[in-house]
Amino acid sequence: MLQNATVKSVVKRLPIYLDYLLDVMKNDSNVKYISSKKISDDLSLGEVQVRKDLSAICGNGKPKLGYNIEKLTNTIEQYLGCNHIKKAVLIGVGKLGSAIIAFDEFKKYGIEIIAGFDIKESGNVTDIPVHLFNKQNLKKIFDQNEVNIGIICVPKQAAQDVCNTLVELGVDIIWNFAPMILKVPKNVLVQNENLAYSLSIVSSVINNNSKN
Amino acid sequence: MLQNATVKSVVKRLPIYLDYLLDVMKNDSNVKYISSKKISDDLSLGEVQVRKDLSAICGNGKPKLGYNIEKLTNTIEQYLGCNHIKKAVLIGVGKLGSAIIAFDEFKKYGIEIIAGFDIKESGNVTDIPVHLFNKQNLKKIFDQNEVNIGIICVPKQAAQDVCNTLVELGVDIIWNFAPMILKVPKNVLVQNENLAYSLSIVSSVINNNSKN
Numbered sequence: 001m002l003q004n005a006t007v008k009s010v011v012k013r014l015p016i017y018l019d020y021l022l023d024v025m026k027n028d029s030n031v032k033y034i035s036s037k038k039i040s041d042d043l044s045l046g047e048v049q050v051r052k053d054l055s056a057i058c059g060n061g062k063p064k065l066g067y068n069i070e071k072l073t074n075t076i077e078q079y080l081g082c083n084h085i086k087k088a089v090l091i092g093v094g095k096l097g098s099a100i101i102a103f104d105e106f107k108k109y110g111i112e113i114i115a116g117f118d119i120k121e122s123g124n125v126t127d128i129p130v131h132l133f134n135k136q137n138l139k140k141i142f143d144q145n146e147v148n149i150g151i152i153c154v155p156k157q158a159a160q161d162v163c164n165t166l167v168e169l170g171v172d173i174i175w176n177f178a179p180m181i182l183k184v185p186k187n188v189l190v191q192n193e194n195l196a197y198s199l200s201i202v203s204s205v206i207n208n209n210s211k212n
Numbered sequence: 213m214l215q216n217a218t219v220k221s222v223v224k225r226l227p228i229y230l231d232y233l234l235d236v237m238k239n240d241s242n243v244k245y246i247s248s249k250k251i252s253d254d255l256s257l258g259e260v261q262v263r264k265d266l267s268a269i270c271g272n273g274k275p276k277l278g279y280n281i282e283k284l285t286n287t288i289e290q291y292l293g294c295n296h297i298k299k300a301v302l303i304g305v306g307k308l309g310s311a312i313i314a315f316d317e318f319k320k321y322g323i324e325i326i327a328g329f330d331i332k333e334s335g336n337v338t339d340i341p342v343h344l345f346n347k348q349n350l351k352k353i354f355d356q357n358e359v360n361i362g363i364i365c366v367p368k369q370a371a372q373d374v375c376n377t378l379v380e381l382g383v384d385i386i387w388n389f390a391p392m393i394l395k396v397p398k399n400v401l402v403q404n405e406n407l408a409y410s411l412s413i414v415s416s417v418i419n420n421n422s423k424n
Contacts, residue, residue, distance in 0.1 A: 019391060105407070106411065173414055180231070181255050193410060199318065199361070200321035200323065201223050203322070203385065
């Protein structure tokens, strides 16, 4: 098991390795072994880093051969909890909410959006049902399913109320797209996803570098 | 000017402070000063951290009064380059691309999406024109505007080609939503925004914590 201090930095690269390994196997089902050198070349990552990451979760590869690709893939999938389905609901099915519901990459990581909720009746997105947002309708879904994740795509004025309702119903993780800081109890994890922030940070670095 | 080592950690909180300060001024135009204590309470951030962040970009506040809110806001806006408009084009106007084009928070940070491009003629999103994606059409926009940012929302099979074209036309920043690692020259900055990765990382932490 990884030490807490190294968890974050290694874990954030695991989905990159996983995507890559799945691609390699899809393109050539005869590949049995893969070296950290090849991985680092193909992904433009430092070889030392790749070695360190992989040995942290999967020990060392075989000398001259590298890692058994299937075993490595399985270990990463297990580590990321890909085979342990985590159910999510999404609140606020506007443009961004619809895009997230329709995004089919989540399943790869064991995340399943089972329902959307909106204050307007707006029809389903793909085959995922969208319900009218109210506590009664939400509770029905939570009673029938173990829901771990609440995805908040509502305007920031409504976000804290929606968050409180989701926490009350028992979610462990809030994935927040509203541009604000939510207040939650200590046992709830909030992952903030502010698209404008993210871009403004990059562009500020450019802005200030060009001045130096 | 900030030291490079501290830049990243401070800068990533600047948009949060900015949003907050703009809100405070909007709600009460009589507020002249604000203390780091109040900021840290309202944002649920540690007071020491807030003090450190703000003093790094704006010196110390007045004793007992705190910071002049207007001056603090201006300094942060200046640092983030909010008043220096950076133009962006977005390639791939599907669900996610449309959501990003329609997202009106970018302007606050000086980022303006001037055009979208798609391989299908799909009509405009809001008042931003969407053109048919080909090099000729792209070049026309780049000839008429100084474009700094290219936003890639195409499927991963097409992403590297689109990226190459954007780099050739002279963008400084690629904002990449395709779930893959792009290869770019050293002078180009790539900000990856993989939504599935982001969520899988959070859920893997939950996954592994619950096993310990």
